[in-house]
Amino acid sequence: MDRITIGNVEITALSDGVLEFDLCNFFPAIPQESWLSYRDHLSPEGNVSLNVASYLIRSDGRNILVDTGLGPKPADAPETPWGELMHDFQAHALSPNDVDMVVMTHLHRDHVGWNLLSQDGKYVPTFPNARYYMSQIDWEACHNPDLVETRFPNAPDCVWPLAEMGLIEFMEGEHSLTSELTTIPTPGHTPGHMSIMINSQGQRGLVLGDVLHNTAQIQELEWCSRADIDPAVAQATRRSLVDKIEQEDLTVVAVHLPKPGFGKIVRSEGRRYWQSL
Numbered sequence: 001m002d003r004i005t006i007g008n009v010e011i012t013a014l015s016d017g018v019l020e021f022d023l024c025n026f027f028p029a030i031p032q033e034s035w036l037s038y039r040d041h042l043s044p045e046g047n048v049s050l051n052v053a054s055y056l057i058r059s060d061g062r063n064i065l066v067d068t069g070l071g072p073k074p075a076d077a078p079e080t081p082w083g084e085l086m087h088d089f090q091a092h093a094l095s096p097n098d099v100d101m102v103v104m105t106h107l108h109r110d111h112v113g114w115n116l117l118s119q120d121g122k123y124v125p126t127f128p129n130a131r132y133y134m135s136q137i138d139w140e141a142c143h144n145p146d147l148v149e150t151r152f153p154n155a156p157d158c159v160w161p162l163a164e165m166g167l168i169e170f171m172e173g174e175h176s177l178t179s180e181l182t183t184i185p186t187p188g189h190t191p192g193h194m195s196i197m198i199n200s201q202g203q204r205g206l207v208l209g210d211v212l213h214n215t216a217q218i219q220e221l222e223w224c225s226r227a228d229i230d231p232a233v234a235q236a237t238r239r240s241l242v243d244k245i246e247q248e249d250l251t252v253v254a255v256h257l258p259k260p261g262f263g264k265i266v267r268s269e270g271r272r273y274w275q276s277l
């Protein structure tokens, strides 16, 4: 089931690929033994498996693409299982021309990769009819010389040129995208990280972004991946958002959880769990 509706909002799950990471590499601060009781949250090989999702959301007659994956697969990395997003567009009978708005939850490399294509030494937008929405705070962060190389390595190619092309819409704080979609700041993973609240016909949902990378973090709220830029702030955000999702019974759209990433957070015997839809 890669398509759900929340009220009048329709959400189609797309993917740019699925990556696997070594546990010690991806959660360097978490001892391997701590994962023993979370074996079923890992791949059969015991790795962290990350879907690189994009979502095409239809709201108010607009097509909104949330996040754009890692981008075209480099020719010198034939084994790398990414770069699938355009194939997945085709498989869903979608065209890049259909996209009216590209919204980035944040500016890490696996969320901006397909923003632009390089043609004859020039950049062209992959989604030629779209405006590109991003957090003002992350825009500033991805120009910080201390962060570019380590945290935003593809921003100079995939994000910066959008400004000269006049395609950027900056978001600050809560930003209304349509009458049914509003961004909310959920900082920590990146300084300007945003999630998207969906509210339509009395039904509510949340596009999470990178507040969670693995379902084990629903119980282990303190566990931070190496990708969280400010672990303390990321922990606080994760705690408050997981509480909110459970208390308000929100439908979750989760970029990196197992495909297609639709689920709820439910409580059983005092513990919270991810329940796929």
Ligand SMILES: [Zn+2]
Binding pocket: 108, 110, 111, 210, 256
């Ligand atoms: Zn990510």
